[in-house]
Amino acid sequence: MKKRWIFWWLVTILWMIILGAGTAFIWLREVDGAGVIQTPEAKFASFIVLLIAFLFPILIQVIWLIVNLVTNSNKKYKSA
Template identity: 45%
Template sequence: MSLHWIGNSFYYCCGTKSHVEGDTIKWSWIGWSIVNVFWLLLFIPSSVFVWTREVDGAGAVQTPEIKLLSFLVVLLVFRSLSSFK
C-alpha cells in the first residue's frame, strides 16, 4: 500500500485514513475539549460572583452598569488567557 496526501490528511491507496494520523487528531481534539471545559469551569463561577455581588471590595455599591463593566473585564481576562500561547 502506498501513502497519499489528500487535502489535510494522509490516506492509504484503499481510501482509509492512516491509523497514526487518526489517533493524533483524536487526542488533539480530546485535549482541546479538556482545556475548554477547564476554562469554562473557571469562567462561569467568576462571572456569577461578579454579577451577583451587591458591594465590591472597596465598599462601593454595584449598579447594573458597573456589574456589566466588571463582567466585561472578566471576559477580557479569560479571552486573553485562553488565547495565550
C-alpha cells in the same frame, strides 16, 4: 491525535467553567472588595473587564483548534 482533541476539550471546558464562575461571582455580589455597592452598570463594567482578561486564553484555544484541525487533515491525506 485523539489525545490532543480530548485534552483540547477538557481545557476548553475548564475555561468555560472558570468564566461562568467569574461571571456568577460578578453578577451575584452586592458589594465589592472596597465596600462599594454594585450597580448594574458597575457589574457590566466588571464583566467587560473579565471578558477582556479572557481574550488571551480564547485566542490560545482558537490557535490550538486550528493546529489540531490542520494536523488532523494532514494525517488523513498522508494515510490515503
